[in-house]
Amino acid sequence: MSGNKQNIQGLVIGANGLIGNYMGRLLTHKSVLWKGTCHNRTCSDFLKLNILDDDLESIFSHFSPDVVFHCANLSGGVDFCEEHPEIAKKFHLEATQKIGSYCKEIGATLVYFSTDYIFDGTKGPYQENDVPNPLNIYGKLKLQSEYWIQEHLKKFLIVRTTNVYGWDPKTLTPNYIMNLYPCFISNFLNQ
DSSP states (O other): OOOOEEEEEEEEETTTTHHHHHHHHHHHHHHHEEEEEESSOOOOOOOOOOOTTHHHHHHHHHHEEEEEEOOHHHHHHHHHHHHHHHHHIIIIIIIIHHHHHHHHHHHHHHEEEGGGGOOSSSSSSTTTSSSOOOOOHHHHHHHHHHHHHHHHOSSSSEEEOOOOOOOOTTTTSSSSSHHHHHHHHHHHHHH
């Protein structure tokens, strides 16, 4: 890795998604020096990054962040993971392991956004120490990533999200609220 790294406080991987976008706004509001990455939907403010194609080395060779926020998610969500388990494994587990290894190498803290899909949904709300029981590939891979992080890193935070929603008309994976919008408009116009 290059000795001419730019020191930044935060690196947001997946900065143009719902969670990553929020993290970026929060970091900016707090006057934190940060860089963001994007993949499918490019943005002039962010660095192009495909975590499946080993672009990670180029990012970590140029920047030395204090904290890495791993907010990237696979377009198509849970359904895509079920239909493409090998790609899902490369994205959710193997890329997370690479990101974690780079964090360990440079002494950065990894903030990993996981999911409540690590549970089976039979009870809730879940507590952090409840026994996981994922029912799908997405949940299983996220749980495996959590275990890997806990085993290999000392500086990390795992955040389990649930029902992430917001307005993002350019998304490739509309969330629940966005799916309701056309129904709402149709009903409103027909009144």
